[in-house]
Amino acid sequence: MPTLPAIAVAVCIFLLLITPHAASPALYTTESDAFTAMHDRVSVLRQLSQDSTGVALPLMEEIFASSGTLVLNINLKDFESAEKDLDEYLARSRQFDNMVIRLDMSQSDLEEWRRLNAQNREDLTSLFEDTQRFSELKRLEIEYRDADNPDMLYSVMYEGEALRSRIKETVSSYEGRNEEMAGVSERFGVATDDYTQSVEDALAVSASVEDEQEERSTEIRRVVPPRADRSITIGVEPAEVRYGDILTISGRITGSGSRDVALYLDSRLLWNGTVTFDGTYLHRMRIAMIRTGMHTLYATSDGVFSDVPVFRVIQSPTSVTLSSSGGGKVSGLLLSGDIPVRNAPVRILSAGRPVATLTTDEDGRFAGPLGLPEGDHRVVAAFDDLRYPLEPSWSVEVLVHVPPRKEGQEIGAILLYPLVVLMLFAAVGGGIWYLRSRRPLPTPPASFLEERPDDTEEGLADDIETDLSPLPESDSDPVLEAYHAAAGSDYPDALRHLFISLAGAAGLQNPSYATAGDLRVALPSDTRMHAWLSAYERVLYAGQIPQDKEREWFLSEYLLLREVLA
Structure with missing residues (x-):
């Protein structure tokens, strides 16, 4: 084994070799090294856009295949399989969307297909969520009937009415797009x-839901007649927003x-209040984060229920501008x-890859750093959040220049070199002593553990020992089955x-649309989760390819995190 002085000498030689490059660490920039158009990734992508159908057409057919199996399994009430199909469909749709943006085909027929598929994606997501909830009502109906709870039975009936209306509207929207979608695809x-x-x-x-809900409503009204001594009304204005x-x-009791x-609202509690002296109530709601399409409302008080009125949320166009600051x-x-879109996520993409997600303020403005290396970068801003009743939009491409560090910073960095040498010397010596004092442990993938915050060497070693423990079989876990099915190819x-x-385990709404940033906000003090997310982002966005041991780390950390969140 090398002696401690020999290792220290090697470290010092290494530091001396990298010192001339430390102040300017970029090994490649388009200004200094590119000598053909092929070195400019944006230029290459624009050339590829002229022959993009070789990539796009198979992906379009895969999206259709996923949607077909998704709706079939919903019809068969196999929601476990349908959930896997939905995840696959959403992943392929996101892949297609990013390709359209990356290849700058915003004015092409592929953009028209992407727009139609985005609307289909919203309908199919709603169809899955609503039909799954509607299927659960049968169990609740039996449970409340056995418990002789008439109020909750009526609640089940009214939620079924609300879901029936939503499903009917969703299917009508999906069917209405059939001819246009088929026409674009055939081209x-x-x-x-x-x-x-x-x-x-x-x-x-939709027809099955209609029949089942009609039978449920008839039976519940027969078993539990409505109260004659009390009633509640409800009105909604305007009908389209x-x-x-x-x-x-508003309404009256x-x-x-x-x-x-x-x-x-859509079977979920919107507001609790108290009626005035004359029995009236009033609530105003500003339309913000709510999906496009038809929505249902009903009111309830002391065991009585109102009718179920509906209102429609119409999708509005958006515009996003971007400038370099x-x-x-x-x-x-x-x-x-002319209305600012508040508290909405805007993605910043460079060469088709997300480099930042910025949030708008009360005036619809967003700003922030991108964390790009020095040099020139072409970026666009994209808004495409399906949780809002807003059409997606993209800004024009903007050139962002990231300057090199200033001369004063370089001098300061050089003055720090002796201190860095001393710190590394102490760290190497302490590390050798520590490793000699412990039994050997399997070495985890360092590239993914290096950013784990607030870990001591001892705590990190304990984590490693846990990480590499035998993994359970995934036969009964749909998430692990989906993971293993995709791990070999994507x-x-x-x-x-x-x-x-x-x-989903952390309690985020619409986990399929959540970002790593959302999960960090939800779990601000979970350092283990933050380390997993950092590694996840490097694979998803930076193109890092994990090896076998790194994949073991990803999976074992996931199992531990999920167990803690359960």
């Missing part, structure tokens, strides 16, 4: 059999009993017409299954 020669079948299966789902509009919900009233920073504005997609599972 590319893309087979649409799977898509056409999915529309037929969706209609069958857009982003930024105010929806007014007559008869004796509680003065409390609860409003439910110097120093590798950007700023911009997101508007819907490891970033495989990791995405694990991430969505962690986001």
